[in-house]
Amino acid sequence: MTHSISLTVNGVQHTHEVEPRLLLVHYLRDVLGLTGTNVGCDTSQCGACTVLLDDVAVKSCTVLAVQADGASVTTIEGLAQNGNLHPLQEAFWEKHGLQCGFCTPGMIMSSYALLQDNPHPTETEIRHGLEGNLCRCTGYQNIVKAVAAAAETIGGEA
Amino acid sequence: MTRYIGKSVKRVEDPRFIQGKGRYVANLSLPGMAHLAILRSPYGHAKIKRIDTSKAAALPGVIAVYTAQDLIDGGVGKLPCGWNVPNINVPDRWPLTPDKVRHVGDGVAAVVAETPYIAADALDLIEVDYEPLPAVVDPRKATEPGAPLVHDSVPNNISYTWALGNKEETDQAFAEAEHVVELELVNQRLIPTAMEPRAAVAQWNAATEEMTLWTTSQNPHPIRLLLSAFTLGIPENKLRVISPDVGGGFGSKIFHYPEEIIVPWVARAINRPVKWVATRSESSMTDSQGRAHVTHCKLALKKDGTITGIHVQTWSDQGAYISTFAPLIPTALYITLLSGLYKIRGVYGEMWGTLTNTVPVDAYRGAGRPEASYLIERMVDIAARELDMDPVDIRRKNFIPKEDFPYQTPVAFLYDSGDYHKVLDKALALADYDAMRKAQAAARKEGRLVGIGIAGCIEASGPAPSAVAGSLGSAVGFWESGQIRVHPTGKVSVFTGSHAHGQGHETTFAQVVADELGIPLEDVEVIHGDTARVPFGMGTYGSRSAAVGGSALVRSAEKIRAKAIKIAAHQLEAAEEDMVYDRETGKIYVKGSPDKAKAFAEVAFAAYTAHNLPEGLEPGLEEEAFYDPANFTFPNSVHIAQVEIDPETGQVEIQRYVAVDDVGKVINPMIVEGQIIGGIAQGVGQALLEHGIYDENGQLLTGSLMDYAIPRADHFPTIETDRVETPSPHNPLGVKGAGEMGTIAATPAVCNAIIDALSPFGVKHMELPYTAEKIWRVIHSQNGG
Numbered sequence: 001m002t003h004s005i006s007l008t009v010n011g012v013q014h015t016h017e018v019e020p021r022l023l024l025v026h027y028l029r030d031v032l033g034l035t036g037t038n039v040g041c042d043t044s045q046c047g048a049c050t051v052l053l054d055d056v057a058v059k060s061c062t063v064l065a066v067q068a069d070g071a072s073v074t075t076i077e078g079l080a081q082n083g084n085l086h087p088l089q090e091a092f093w094e095k096h097g098l099q100c101g102f103c104t105p106g107m108i109m110s111s112y113a114l115l116q117d118n119p120h121p122t123e124t125e126i127r128h129g130l131e132g133n134l135c136r137c138t139g140y141q142n143i144v145k146a147v148a149a150a151a152e153t154i155g156g157e158a
Numbered sequence: 159m160t161r162y163i164g165k166s167v168k169r170v171e172d173p174r175f176i177q178g179k180g181r182y183v184a185n186l187s188l189p190g191m192a193h194l195a196i197l198r199s200p201y202g203h204a205k206i207k208r209i210d211t212s213k214a215a216a217l218p219g220v221i222a223v224y225t226a227q228d229l230i231d232g233g234v235g236k237l238p239c240g241w242n243v244p245n246i247n248v249p250d251r252w253p254l255t256p257d258k259v260r261h262v263g264d265g266v267a268a269v270v271a272e273t274p275y276i277a278a279d280a281l282d283l284i285e286v287d288y289e290p291l292p293a294v295v296d297p298r299k300a301t302e303p304g305a306p307l308v309h310d311s312v313p314n315n316i317s318y319t320w321a322l323g324n325k326e327e328t329d330q331a332f333a334e335a336e337h338v339v340e341l342e343l344v345n346q347r348l349i350p351t352a353m354e355p356r357a358a359v360a361q362w363n364a365a366t367e368e369m370t371l372w373t374t375s376q377n378p379h380p381i382r383l384l385l386s387a388f389t390l391g392i393p394e395n396k397l398r399v400i401s402p403d404v405g406g407g408f409g410s411k412i413f414h415y416p417e418e419i420i421v422p423w424v425a426r427a428i429n430r431p432v433k434w435v436a437t438r439s440e441s442s443m444t445d446s447q448g449r450a451h452v453t454h455c456k457l458a459l460k461k462d463g464t465i466t467g468i469h470v471q472t473w474s475d476q477g478a479y480i481s482t483f484a485p486l487i488p489t490a491l492y493i494t495l496l497s498g499l500y501k502i503r504g505v506y507g508e509m510w511g512t513l514t515n516t517v518p519v520d521a522y523r524g525a526g527r528p529e530a531s532y533l534i535e536r537m538v539d540i541a542a543r544e545l546d547m548d549p550v551d552i553r554r555k556n557f558i559p560k561e562d563f564p565y566q567t568p569v570a571f572l573y574d575s576g577d578y579h580k581v582l583d584k585a586l587a588l589a590d591y592d593a594m595r596k597a598q599a600a601a602r603k604e605g606r607l608v609g610i611g612i613a614g615c616i617e618a619s620g621p622a623p624s625a626v627a628g629s630l631g632s633a634v635g636f637w638e639s640g641q642i643r644v645h646p647t648g649k650v651s652v653f654t655g656s657h658a659h660g661q662g663h664e665t666t667f668a669q670v671v672a673d674e675l676g677i678p679l680e681d682v683e684v685i686h687g688d689t690a691r692v693p694f695g696m697g698t699y700g701s702r703s704a705a706v707g708g709s710a711l712v713r714s715a716e717k718i719r720a721k722a723i724k725i726a727a728h729q730l731e732a733a734e735e736d737m738v739y740d741r742e743t744g745k746i747y748v749k750g751s752p753d754k755a756k757a758f759a760e761v762a763f764a765a766y767t768a769h770n771l772p773e774g775l776e777p778g779l780e781e782e783a784f785y786d787p788a789n790f791t792f793p794n795s796v797h798i799a800q801v802e803i804d805p806e807t808g809q810v811e812i813q814r815y816v817a818v819d820d821v822g823k824v825i826n827p828m829i830v831e832g833q834i835i836g837g838i839a840q841g842v843g844q845a846l847l848e849h850g851i852y853d854e855n856g857q858l859l860t861g862s863l864m865d866y867a868i869p870r871a872d873h874f875p876t877i878e879t880d881r882v883e884t885p886s887p888h889n890p891l892g893v894k895g896a897g898e899m900g901t902i903a904a905t906p907a908v909c910n911a912i913i914d915a916l917s918p919f920g921v922k923h924m925e926l927p928y929t930a931e932k933i934w935r936v937i938h939s940q941n942g943g
Contacts, residue, residue, distance in 0.1 A: 021275070035185035036178015038405070040353045041438035045863035048353060076178035089176040093168060096828050099836060100660030101175030102353040102405030108176065127872040134863070136353050136406050137660045138832060139839030139900075140871040 005069040009034065010078025018065045024058075025049045027065035028075060036076040036105045040134070047133030050106035050113075051075045057113035059106075059132075076105035079112070087153040088112055088146070097146035099137035107133045111147045120151055161742065162669035162679055163891075166828035170679075171664040174403075181402040183357040183372045188431035191359075192221055194421055195277035195434070197267040197284050198443065199259030202295070202515040202856015203306065204288035206258055206266065214269055214283040219276035221428055223284065224268045224420075226256035232427065234419055235389045237479070240380075241486040243631040246318040249309035249513070251479040253389070253416035253423075259288070260308055260478035261517050262858045263443030265416055270424050270432060293515040293856035297475035298452045300512045308478055308513040317476055320489040321508035323496070324568045328458075328504030331467025335458035339541045345451040345529045346926045347475065347850035348843075349866050350522045352659075354405020355436040356415065356445060360422035364429055368396045371422050375401040376411045376657050377697020380634060381418060382689050384482075389419045394689075401687040404659035408840070409521035410445045411659065412699050413482040442861045447850055448522020450475035451488065451529050457537040458504070463545050463552045467504035468496055470533065476511050477518035484520045485511055490570075490630045491526030491618065491700075497567040498534040499578050499614045499794060500556040505568040515856035521699060523840055524617075524901045531615040532926075535906035539611075539913065540922055549612050549910065550591065553796075554582060557614065564887075571618060573792045574894075575884045576820060582614065585796035585818040588880050594800060594814075602918070607803040607937075608813075609915025613906035614796045619701035619895025622787035637786035638702070639695050640710030642671060642718050644779035646766040648759025650677065652684045655695015656707030661897065662829045663703060669825055670708050670891065674715030676744030677758055693782060701895025704825060705791050705886065712890040713783035721779060722746060725764055726756040728772040791886040791894035795819040797838070797907040803915050808934030810846055810912060812875055817903065820882040822894035827881075830896045835877050837900025843869045844901075845908035849927050 002017040009032060016031055028034045028051070039061055040048035049060045052074040079086040088108050091097065098104040107130065114121065114129040121129060126147045127140070135143060174180055211223040230252065237251040254265040267284050271277035292306040299305060300315040308315055332338065359372040369392050375381050378399040386394040404411060417434050425432040436444070451472050458467035474488035493507035542552040557578040558565050565573040585591075594610055601608040621627055624635035641653040652671050656663060668682040685691055698707075719739050726746035727734045736749050744758030756764075761779070764770060768777035800814040817834055824830045847867040851859040860866040885892030905926070912928045913921055921936055 019275070026274075029185075030187075033187070034178070035182075036180070038180075038182065038354070039184070039435075040355070040405075041863045043438070043862045043864045046353060046438070076176075080177060085173075085176065092176050093172045096169065096832050098172060098175055099662070099832060100353065100406040101172075101180045101403065102182065104175050104180075105178045123876070124872075127874075130871040134353065134868060134870065136351055136408070136840070136868065137836045139835040139837075139869075139877065140874060141835050141877055142832060144871065144876075 003066050007068050008072040022065045024063040024065050025060035048106040050109040088150040091146040091150035095142045095146040097143045103135045160673045163673050169662050169665045184435045186359045191431040192270050193274040193277045194270045196265045197281045199264040203291040203293040207287040210285040214280040217280050219272040220280045221270045226254035238388045239480045240482045240633045241631045243318050243485045247312050248480045253419040295852040297512045298473040315513040318511045322493045323506030325506045328467045328506035331458040331504035336461040337459045339457040339537045345449045347450040348448040349850045350408045350410035352406030355441040357435040358421040359433045360425035361431040362426040370398045372400045374404050376407040379695045384414045398690045407659045408523040446481045446518045446520035450519045465556045470507040472509040477516045479518050481518035481520035487526040494569045495530035501558045524898045527617050528902045531902045532906050535613040539910045553614050581882045582796045589798045589816040607915045609911040611799045611907045611911025613903050615903040617793045618790040620705035621700050638706040638710045640714040641782040642714045644762045648762040650682045653692045654686045654707050656703040657687050657698045666825045676741040701897040704893045709889045710783050710785035714781050717781035722761045725761050788888045793821045793894040793899045795903045797903040799907040799911040801911040808930035815877045817879045821896040822886045823892035833896045834900040838904040841901040841904025844905045
């Protein structure tokens with residue numbers, strides 16, 4: 001038994017027949033081939049799979065594809081516009097906010113949502129805001145710096 | 159002379175990662191690809207009485223189901239041990255277990271199906287009759303009479319024993335000791351938890367009989383060697399192993415794992431590409447884990463605080479099987495480090511490598527060295543408290559003075575270089591230690607639990623040289639290869655046998671080669687992780703890449719320069735010895751005539767046209783070097799932590815963390831600082847949070863990230879770092895390892911700070927990890943509840 005879903009991913013409309021149990025992250029990765037969104041755990045702890053679902057950060061391993069029917073999804077692949085990196089992407093690069101890169105897409109998407117809610121976060125607010133995203137490489141210090149730098153660049157217009 | 163070395167060049171690998179273009183194994187999709195899943199034991203120890211796979215095989219979409227016997231009949235071999243200490247008893251380890259399961263997660267059967275979802279469904283349809291057996295999970299109790307045997311072939315569950323040091327001197331030190339610190343301690347089991355779970359994809363080419371395996375490995379060449387020689391039987395020239403972007407390793411992706419055998423074996427059996435991706439739960443129960451020591455240790459001192467002897471006995475948990483490099487960790491990377499940063503007359507350690515019904519234990523970031531540092535730094539701190547000395551003073555008194563380098567310890571190592579007192583002074587200045595203590599005294603008057611912890615630690619990084627490693631039990635060498643291919647246009651491809659999984663080799667090695675050849679960084683591309691492109695390599699672990707892999711590239715570049723000079727000298731009609739190779743610009747000219755220089759690209763082009771080369775010189779400009787280091791390098795550090803404990807909850811707040819490290823010369827300070835800080839985070843994780851726990855039945859209680867706590871962003875203050883540079887004298891870059899120092903030092907620094915904060919309660923020691931609950935119990939039990 002399958003369901004038909006239609007959704008917009010990174011501005012492109014898609015319609016597919018999917019199993020009701022198919023997770024959104026597997027739909028993005030295996031059906032659409034958008035493998036930028038990674039899977040790091042199976043209990044919604046790590047946040048590697050974070051995407052924006054109608055502009056809200058969600059862990060796409062905890063959303064069924066059918067729940068995204070009619071929604072608009074933004075993944076890491078949709079962040080750069082016209083070949084220009086988003087200020088968060090620039091800042092993660094500039095501040096050495098990544099090492100192995102596996103948590104990075106989810107970390108950037110969570111940071112995007114964080115800056116939408118709070119365009120001028122303090123260091124403490126950034127650290128709390130990223131509690132749902134695990135990084136094993138960086139010790140978070142340069143991620144925090146990157147988010148602060150991006151906030152400054154965006155100037156509250158995110 | 160350098161233009162790039164020493165500069166914080168932005169990483170060239172980052173654009174793909176920040177745009178979601180990382181090339182991780184799990185991202186690979188091949189036409190006709192099938193998906194594999196593994197049925198794993200739910201028991202810690204049980205006999206397999208019967209397996210019925212018929213229902214699973216009948217499920218639509220299932221291609222095949224295999225048990226251990228199918229694989230054995232199909233020619234797979236046992237997983238070998240790559241580090242054979244004398245008289246080691248290595249029990250059989252098959253890719254799937256045929257007779258009994260020995261740890262939760264032990265592989266019992268494999269399903270290959272059209273989709274991962276169908277493969278998972280099919281696992282539920284495999285019927286296994288288990289007869290549960292009594293389990294053993296404590297490495298010391300495992301050796302007691304009557305303990306359940308993990309393998310019948312290993313009496314008393316003791317796989318090997320090892321000892322090192324000057325026992326007589328040590329015994330004498332204790333006989334004459336004016337003060338002795340004695341401690342029982344556990345260095346808890348850790349689950350490495352690289353964010354990327356392990357994965358493998360295999361593709362069989364039936365026409366050429368060639369196999370390609372993509373695997374999340376830190377060292378694809380050794381994996382190919384083991385597959386070829388021991389486990390899969392496909393010759394090396396028909397087997398290509400690729401480790402593309404790997405999402406962190408921390409040691410756990412060094413080892414040869416069963417899935418690396420099963421996936422290609424099945425791909426060949428069904429003649430289709432096959433993919434397996436571990437879930438996090440699978441990673442937690444099957445990735446080799448870290449630490450897991452039970453130790454009895456003693457420190458002998460004079461009343462003035464002079465350390466005269468250290469004696470250590472350790473039961474090192476090996477888990478249910480001997481993992482690839484497991485016996486290296488608690489022997490040559492642990493007992494050899496028991497002298498720490500200190501000048502100690504008598505040092506002696508002995509250990510037992512024992513089997514338990516737990517997942518195998520092997521290298522995890524630091525690997526043996528954190529275990530050594532933790533026990534030394536805890537004992538030195540206890541000694542300071544008992545002798546009423548400041549923890550700084552006891553360290554200053556016993557640190558090896560800089561004029562003693564190179565320093566021969568009683569436990570085999572010759573420390574190459576260092577200035578430990580300078581590192582200490584710099585850390586004290588950065589922390590403003592005196593002010594810190596004054597503020598602590600003021601806080602104590604207010605009843606606040608503020609503590610300051612200090613740790614001075616050493617690491618041995620870049621295992622070496624190969625002949626010595628061989629004499630200690632290694633089945634492999636510890637050299638590295640570096641190949642430089644200069645293309646006719648002067649662009650350069652660099653092939654390194656070391657492997658980056660977060661360390662930034664594509665940037666740092668490009669910095670090294672660009673400086674060696676005097677060319678722009680943009681002209682250099684670094685390639686790694688593919689046995690078909692890189693001649694050979696030993697991979698990355700033990701903080702070896704810069705010291706060993708970087709040195710191989712320096713040697714290779716020297717050969718390129720020598721050949722370029724020959725070509726330029728010939729064309730400029732000059733003698734070779736009159737030539738100057740300007741490493742600022744890559745120009746080659748006759749001494750005194752820089753205006754008539756040959757550019758690097760011109761020489762490269764001439765090497766390939768071969769129209770005008772010196773007689774007898776081969777065309778082309780490509781060189782290779784194999785570098786076998788003369789010694790380990792010995793990075794060292796002093797870290798200082800300040801914590802405050804909430805007496806109501808036992809929660810620890812790290813208020814300041816100061817790290818001063820000597821990792822020798824630094825190629826890219828930004829990357830080195832990133833390694834140090836990231837390492838500190840993992841050490842803090844061990845101090846405060848992380849604990850892989852098995853219950854008495856061998857059940858893993860911390861099998862997900864809901865139960866196994868790794869640090870989050872809000873566990874840290876901004877870490878303050880600085881460096882002292884004493885170059886390593888024996889490698890051409892003067893570098894020492896930077897990848898593990900943070901992890902080694904952070905655990906004792908934070909733990910010492912917590913004990914200091916709890917000193918009003920008279921606490922001598924606590925067991926790792928120092929969780930809020932344990933701290934709360936200390937406060938409230940000694941407070942009269």
